[in-house]
Each structure stands twice: as structure tokens, then as C-alpha cells.
Amino acid sequence: MQPFRPSELDERVYLAVQQIPHGQVATYGEIATVVGRLDAREVGAALGGLAEARAAEVPWQRVVSREGGISTRGLRQRELLEAEGVSFDEQGHVRMARHQWDGPSPQWAAAHGFTPLPERGERGEQLSLF
């Protein structure tokens, strides 16, 4: 095996992930779009190679699959998320309607050369959904 050297692109992924607010989650696809020039799978690979030490500064647990699915390797991702207030449904998926991130602020994105997320229709967050 090899030590895994984070590439420039991986570093960009980590930077984007660090923008996800506490208590919210983003999908692999969202991160890929924000960073640009890579797809969801590469985001997964970047996080997969995250070293223990590094994991402390990069909130990898806030990145989930499009359906809100988590952990593929018995990592205690759910535990970490619940600790910051993220709720799950009966199926073990994150309640995306409540916690999905809206992407970086346009100012931050512009300042760092990232791409803000396209309009995601009004997710009014009326928390009313039963």
C-alpha cells in the first residue's frame, strides 16, 4: 500500500467540506460541483484517504450520499452527526429536507475560486413537513 498523498484537488475538497455548517450535511455531488473539475466518486476517495489527525479538522461526517445514506465501513458517522443535532428517518437516512447545506456563500466562493451551488428551488425550510 501507499501512504496516500492528498492532491491539490483533494485539498480543495477538504476546504469545501470545512464550509459545511455544524448540524448540516452536503452530498458528495454538491461538494464535487462546488470544487469543480471532479465527480462525486473523487470526493469519496479524497475523504477516504483522510488521515486520523486530519479528520479532526475536516468534518467528513457531514458529507453523505444523495439520499442521505451514510457510512459504508462501520465508521461511526451517524453517531457523530446525531451528536451535532442531525436527525435520521426510520430507514437510517439523514432527513435531508431539514439538514441539507445550501452551498458556500457567493462571497466566500468568489474569494476562493469555488462555484456556488445553482438555485435549488425554494426549499423554504418551513419545518412543517410532518
Added chain:
DNA sequence: CAGATGACTCCCA
């Protein structure tokens, strides 16, 4: 350069 791979996503049955 070709082939395999993966913490993904989308579509159809």
C-alpha cells in the same frame, strides 16, 4: 497508453 477501482449517481425493472 489500457485496464481496474472507488466513503457516487441516475435510471429502469
Added chain:
DNA sequence: CTGGGAGCCATCT
């Protein structure tokens, strides 16, 4: 909901 298959893009063999 489950399962299979194609598409995707950077890396590694």
C-alpha cells in the same frame, strides 16, 4: 424497497 447496469472522473497498476 431491492438489484443490476451504465456513466462518471482522477488515480494507481
